[in-house]
Amino acid sequence: MVLRQTLAILGDAYRELNAKKMFWITLALSAFVVLAIACVGINSKGISVLWWTFPVDVFNTAIVSPALFYKLIFIGFGFKFWLTWAATILALISTASLIPDFVAGGSIDLMLSKPIARLRLFLTKYATGLLFVGLQVMVFSVASFLVIGIRGGVWDWKIFVAVPLVLLFFSYLYCVCVLIGIVTRSTIAALLLTVLFWFVLFLLHSGEQSLNLFKLNAEEQTATLEARAEPLSDQIAKSKAVIAQLSEAPTDETAEARGRREGELATKNASLTGLELRQQSTAKDLESYRASLGRLKLWHDVLFSVKTALPKTSETMELLQRVLTSSDETSKLEDAEQQRREERGTRRRDADAAKRDADNEADRGGPGFSPSVVRRQEEINRSRSVWWILGTSVAFEALVLAVACTIFVRRDF
Amino acid sequence: MTDFAIDLKDVDKLYGGVFSRRVHALRGVDMRVGRGEIFGLLGPNGAGKSTLVKILMTVIRATRAMGTVLGRPVGNKPTLARVGYLPEHHRFPDYLTGRQVIEFYGAMSGVSRHERRKRAAELLDFVGMGKWADTRVRGYSKGMRQRVGIAQTLVNSPDLVIWDEPTDGVDPVGRRDIRQMTVELKRKGTTVMLNSHLLSELEMVCDRVAILVQGKVSSQGTIDELTVHRQRYEIEVSAGDSHVDAGVRKALAGWLPDGALEGRLEGGQTLKANFDSPHLPALITVSTADAQPVQPIIDALRNARLTVRAVKPIRPSLEDLFMEAVTDPVTGRTLAPGAKEGA
Known part of the structure; x- marks a missing residue:
C-alpha cells in the first residue's frame, strides 16, 4: 500500500506540474539555453557564434581545449546563471503554491482521511515539490551532456553531478518555502519570504567573501610591512654607526678633509632622518593594518559562524566546478590571462604612465587586491570541505523540515 | 466483532489555547451507529x-476520545x-x-x-x-x-x-x-x-x-x-346544532371529571379536550401511539350522538424533534448557534 500511495502522489504531482504552464515555459527556456550554448564554439582564432568568428586572445584552441571551453560555458552560463538563478526563480514561482494548496480546506481533509500517516504524507508531498526541479535539471543536463559530447568531443558523465547539486540547492530554499506555506497557508507569503531568505543568504555570502578578501589583503600588507620594517631598522642602525664614526674628527684632520667629512655627515644625517621617517610611517601603517586585521578577523569569524549554521547556496554550486574542472586545466587559462594582463599593462605603461597604476589595480581583480590575495581566496574556497558545505546545509534543511513536519502532524485542519 | 460501525464514548474537543480563544466544541459525545x-x-x-x-x-485530533470505528480505536489509520x-x-x-x-x-x-x-x-x-x-x-x-x-x-x-x-x-x-x-x-x-x-x-x-447541540448529543x-412519547391521536368531533363542548364533557365524563379539560385513561395516557367555540368542532387529543386506547373514547363520543369527523394518528416530524432539541426548555428560546466558549 505504501508504494501504491507514494506512486499515486508522485503521479498526481506530475499531473499538477504538467497542468502548470510555467513547467513547460521553463522547459522551453532550458532548451533555448542549451541551443544557445550549442551555437557558441571555439577555434584556433577565437570564439565562434554560428558562422561568425570573434578573435579573442585567451579563448582559442591553443590555450583552451573545446572540452574545457564547453564545460566552462556549462558551469558559468548554464549552471550558475540559468539553473541556479533564472530557473530557480521560475521553479519557486511554480512550487510555492503546492503546500498552501495542499493544506487548503476541502483538499487536506480528503488526504488526511486516507490510510496514510501524516508524516509520510507530508514528506512525500515535499519530495514532489523537488520533482519540478529534478525533471528540469535532468533534461537540461542530458541536453548539455549531448552538446558537450558532440561539440566539445568529450563525453563527461560528471556533468550529471549537476542534478543532485541543483536539487540540494533548491531544497535549501524549498524547505523554507514549505515551512512558511504551512504556517501562513499563503502562496504569496511563502514565495516572497523565501526570496527574501535567499537574498539574505546571498548578502551573507558576499559579506563573508568580501571580509575574507579584506582580511587576506590586510594579512598580506602586514607581512609586507613587517618584511620592510626589519631591513629599515638595520639600515638605521648602520647609518647611526656611520654617523657616529663621522662625528668623531681625527686629530690630524685637514680643513679640506673636514669639509668633506661634514658634508658626508650632513648627507648621512639627512638619510637617517628619511629612514626614521619611513620607519615611523611603516610602524604607523603596520599598527593600523594589525588593528584592522583584528577587527576583520573578528567580523569574518562572526559571519562565518552564522554562515555555517545556514545553507550555503553559492558554495554548493561551486562544487560542480570542483568536480568538472581541475586546477591543472584552469591554470593554463589563468596563466594566459595573467600574461595578457601584463602585456596590456606594459603597453599602457609606455603609452600613459599616469594611467598605469589604476589599470594595473583594476587588472588585479579588485580595488587594491593583488592577484595573490585573490588566488588565496580561491584556494580557501576550494579547501572548504564538502562536509562543511553540504553537511551543515542539509542539517539546516533537516531542522526546518522537522519544524514544518511537527506543525503539519499536530495541526487540526 | 462489535455490532456497531461507530461506537463513541466521551469524545471531547477543546480548541484554542494560551494565545487564542478557547472553544469547547465537543463536550463528551457518546454516540453509536449500528x-x-x-x-x-x-x-x-x-x-x-x-x-x-x-x-x-483523523483530520482533527480529539482532546479526549474513547470508542471504536469499525471495531478499531478512533484514530487508527x-x-x-x-x-x-x-x-x-x-x-x-x-x-x-x-x-x-x-x-x-x-x-x-x-x-x-x-x-x-x-x-x-x-x-x-x-x-x-x-x-x-x-x-x-x-x-x-x-x-x-x-x-x-x-x-x-x-x-x-x-x-x-x-x-x-x-x-x-x-x-x-x-x-x-x-x-x-x-x-x-x-x-x-x-x-x-x-x-x-x-x-x-x-x-x-x-x-x-x-x-x-452545543457539543453534546441531546438525543x-x-x-x-x-417520537414515541410525543405521538398522539387527534379526534375531531362536531355536534351539529348543539353545543359541542357540553356534549363532549358529558360523553367523556368518566375520564374528564367535574368538567376538567384534561384527564387520564386507564393505561396512563393523557386525554385533552380543546374547544375553540361551542359551534366549531372540538379537538380531543390522546397521548398514545397505540390505536387501542382510543377506541373506548370513540365509542363514548358516538354513543353521545356526536359526529366523529376525523381520527388522525400524529407523529412529530424530525424538524419538530430538532426544534425541540435546540430550544431552551427554561426560556423557550432557540439556543444560540455555535459551540460554548471556555473549558
Whole structure:
C-alpha cells in the first residue's frame, strides 16, 4: 500500500506540474539555453557564434581545449546563471503554491482521511515539490551532456553531478518555502519570504567573501610591512654607526678633509632622518593594518559562524566546478590571462604612465587586491570541505523540515 | 466483532489555547451507529457535527476520545482503508478528470490499479457521470462535483461511508438520486452516516439519528424511539346544532371529571379536550401511539350522538424533534448557534 500511495502522489504531482504552464515555459527556456550554448564554439582564432568568428586572445584552441571551453560555458552560463538563478526563480514561482494548496480546506481533509500517516504524507508531498526541479535539471543536463559530447568531443558523465547539486540547492530554499506555506497557508507569503531568505543568504555570502578578501589583503600588507620594517631598522642602525664614526674628527684632520667629512655627515644625517621617517610611517601603517586585521578577523569569524549554521547556496554550486574542472586545466587559462594582463599593462605603461597604476589595480581583480590575495581566496574556497558545505546545509534543511513536519502532524485542519 | 460501525464514548474537543480563544466544541459525545444502518447526524450550525466527523477521519485530533470505528480505536489509520469520506466543501484538484479523481483517491485508500480502474468506470455510471468521466473537474458544476465526490467515497468498497452535506448544491433530481444511492448502499450492507441540515431528506432515509447541540448529543435513536412519547391521536368531533363542548364533557365524563379539560385513561395516557367555540368542532387529543386506547373514547363520543369527523394518528416530524432539541426548555428560546466558549 505504501508504494501504491507514494506512486499515486508522485503521479498526481506530475499531473499538477504538467497542468502548470510555467513547467513547460521553463522547459522551453532550458532548451533555448542549451541551443544557445550549442551555437557558441571555439577555434584556433577565437570564439565562434554560428558562422561568425570573434578573435579573442585567451579563448582559442591553443590555450583552451573545446572540452574545457564547453564545460566552462556549462558551469558559468548554464549552471550558475540559468539553473541556479533564472530557473530557480521560475521553479519557486511554480512550487510555492503546492503546500498552501495542499493544506487548503476541502483538499487536506480528503488526504488526511486516507490510510496514510501524516508524516509520510507530508514528506512525500515535499519530495514532489523537488520533482519540478529534478525533471528540469535532468533534461537540461542530458541536453548539455549531448552538446558537450558532440561539440566539445568529450563525453563527461560528471556533468550529471549537476542534478543532485541543483536539487540540494533548491531544497535549501524549498524547505523554507514549505515551512512558511504551512504556517501562513499563503502562496504569496511563502514565495516572497523565501526570496527574501535567499537574498539574505546571498548578502551573507558576499559579506563573508568580501571580509575574507579584506582580511587576506590586510594579512598580506602586514607581512609586507613587517618584511620592510626589519631591513629599515638595520639600515638605521648602520647609518647611526656611520654617523657616529663621522662625528668623531681625527686629530690630524685637514680643513679640506673636514669639509668633506661634514658634508658626508650632513648627507648621512639627512638619510637617517628619511629612514626614521619611513620607519615611523611603516610602524604607523603596520599598527593600523594589525588593528584592522583584528577587527576583520573578528567580523569574518562572526559571519562565518552564522554562515555555517545556514545553507550555503553559492558554495554548493561551486562544487560542480570542483568536480568538472581541475586546477591543472584552469591554470593554463589563468596563466594566459595573467600574461595578457601584463602585456596590456606594459603597453599602457609606455603609452600613459599616469594611467598605469589604476589599470594595473583594476587588472588585479579588485580595488587594491593583488592577484595573490585573490588566488588565496580561491584556494580557501576550494579547501572548504564538502562536509562543511553540504553537511551543515542539509542539517539546516533537516531542522526546518522537522519544524514544518511537527506543525503539519499536530495541526487540526 | 462489535455490532456497531461507530461506537463513541466521551469524545471531547477543546480548541484554542494560551494565545487564542478557547472553544469547547465537543463536550463528551457518546454516540453509536449500528452496522448496515443509515444514520443521520443533526445539529444547528456550530454544534460540532463536522468536528466530530473530522475526528473520526483523523483530520482533527480529539482532546479526549474513547470508542471504536469499525471495531478499531478512533484514530487508527489502517481502518480508514475501509471508510469512504466526503467532506463538506471538498476541493478536488481541478487539473484531474472525474475518472482520475476516483482513481487517485482509490490509490490513496490502497486499492489496486486494476481494481480502481474497474471501480472508477462502475462508480461513474452509478452516480450518473459516465458521460463526463474524462472531462476535467474544473469544467464541472457543483452538483457534478458532488456526484464525483460521492463516487470517490465508494472506490474502496467501504464498510462505512460518511457524507458531510452530500446534497449541498445539488438539484432536486440529484437529491433523489443521492437518496437512492444511500438506500442502495444500505441494501449492500454498507453503513452510511449522513451529516446534513436537510431534515426532510434525512427523515426519508435514516434508520437512526442523533441530534448534537452545543457539543453534546441531546438525543439519539430511531425516529420512532425519539417520537414515541410525543405521538398522539387527534379526534375531531362536531355536534351539529348543539353545543359541542357540553356534549363532549358529558360523553367523556368518566375520564374528564367535574368538567376538567384534561384527564387520564386507564393505561396512563393523557386525554385533552380543546374547544375553540361551542359551534366549531372540538379537538380531543390522546397521548398514545397505540390505536387501542382510543377506541373506548370513540365509542363514548358516538354513543353521545356526536359526529366523529376525523381520527388522525400524529407523529412529530424530525424538524419538530430538532426544534425541540435546540430550544431552551427554561426560556423557550432557540439556543444560540455555535459551540460554548471556555473549558
